[in-house]
Amino acid sequence: xxxxxxxxxxxxxxxxxxxxxxxxxxxxxxxxxxxxxxxxxxxxxxxxxxxxxxxxxxxxxxxxxxxxxxxxxxxxxxxxxxxxxxxxxxxxxxxxxxxxxxxxxxxxxxxxxxxxxxxxxxxxxxxxxxxxxxxxxxxxxxxxxxxxxxxxxxxxxxxxxxxxxxxxxxxxxxxxxxxxxxxxxxxxxxxxxxxxxxxxxxxxxxxxxxxxxxxxxxxxxxxxxxxxxxxxxxxxxxxxxxxxxxxxxxxxxxxxxxxxxxxxxxxxxxxxxxxxxxxxxxxxxxxxxxxxxxxxxxxxxxxxxxxxxxxxxxxxxxx
Ligand SMILES: Nc1nc2c(c(=O)[nH]1)N[C@H]1C(S)=C(S)[C@@H](COP(=O)(O)O)O[C@H]1N2
Ligand SMILES: [Mo]
Numbered sequence: 001x002x003x004x005x006x007x008x009x010x011x012x013x014x015x016x017x018x019x020x021x022x023x024x025x026x027x028x029x030x031x032x033x034x035x036x037x038x039x040x041x042x043x044x045x046x047x048x049x050x051x052x053x054x055x056x057x058x059x060x061x062x063x064x065x066x067x068x069x070x071x072x073x074x075x076x077x078x079x080x081x082x083x084x085x086x087x088x089x090x091x092x093x094x095x096x097x098x099x100x101x102x103x104x105x106x107x108x109x110x111x112x113x114x115x116x117x118x119x120x121x122x123x124x125x126x127x128x129x130x131x132x133x134x135x136x137x138x139x140x141x142x143x144x145x146x147x148x149x150x151x152x153x154x155x156x157x158x159x160x161x162x163x164x165x166x167x168x169x170x171x172x173x174x175x176x177x178x179x180x181x182x183x184x185x186x187x188x189x190x191x192x193x194x195x196x197x198x199x200x201x202x203x204x205x206x207x208x209x210x211x212x213x214x215x216x217x218x219x220x221x222x223x224x225x226x227x228x229x230x231x232x233x234x235x236x237x238x239x240x241x242x243x244x245x246x247x248x249x250x251x252x253x254x255x256x257x258x259x260x261x262x263x264x265x266x267x268x269x270x271x272x273x274x275x276x277x278x279x280x281x282x283x284x285x286x287x288x289x290x291x292x293x294x295x296x297x298x299x300x301x302x303x304x305x306x307x308x309x310x311x312x313x314x315x316x317x318x319x
Contacts, residue, residue: 094222151213
């Protein structure tokens with residue numbers, strides 16, 4: 001399918017549609033989805049509207065657009081060009097097939113080596129007064145990237161509240177496993193549930209964001225509602241969506257893409273222009289909305305913040 005990308009300059013966060021247009025867009029979205037025309041959304045008149053409830057109290061972070069020297073990727077591209085295999089393997093499947101997913105009420109089971117295991121509701125985990133906006137570049141292993149204003153709280157804040165014990169060396173995450181609600185799980189394209197994991201120090205790094213929104217609004221279903229991870233120095237697939245379980249483990253946990261193709265996807269999955277995917281180069285990437293490819297930066301440009309985590313490790317072996 002030929003995909004027409006929006007220009008990055010098409011939308012600024014200041015142009016988000018006011019709540020009055022919310023219902024109108026909802027109606028339009030429905031019609032567009034029925035027509036299977038996910039990518040056509042927003043192309044009428046060139047204006048782009050967001051339709052999710054606003055999130056309160058967003059304090060802007062220092063990792064802003066200017067610091068990254070990048071334009072934001074349009075809301076339209078961020079929400080219509082997705083990888084979320086639970087709702088289909090095509091990039092424009094999730095916006096269509098996740099449309100009726102009900103992300104709330106939501107609960108996350110916390111278990112393993114910590115002093116406060118249990119089942120936490122979304123509201124237990126996410127204090128709206130702690131939400132902050134982080135503009136991060138997001139790099140897919142397929143050699144494209146987007147710049148997104150995410151909203152969330154540092155994962156470290158949540159982990160600290162669970163009091164992990166000294167045996168907790170890794171944090172494992174699981175996505176909801178429910179084929180009735182996630183129709184893509186009726187196909188065995190991956191082994192469900194989708195799984196990911198981080199080393200404890202990666203999970204505790206202040207860049208790692210437990211994310212509940214983008215563009216100042218609640219996450220659309222296709223972006224992993226209601227809670228997902230964003231780990232900006234790693235390939236996109238580490239940023240697991242619709243999380244229902246967080247486990248503190250001693251052993252390095254299995255991860256979905258590593259289980260599926262261990263030669264192609266390692267546990268670390270750090271963005272590294274020098275380590276090619278076996279089937280394609282990682283030296284360059286396409287910024288969604290731009291035509292020419294640009295060089296990929298080591299650790300996706302976050303070297304200063306996270307290179308110390310990998311001191312002394314061979315990143316060609318630990319890819
Ligand atoms: N549960 C789940 N999480 C997932 C995926 C998935 O298929 N299922 N895809 C991953 C991949 S490959 C990418 S690139 C990002 C895409 O996030 P986005 O759609 O918000 O851009 O989600 C990641 N998280
Ligand atoms: Mo990806």
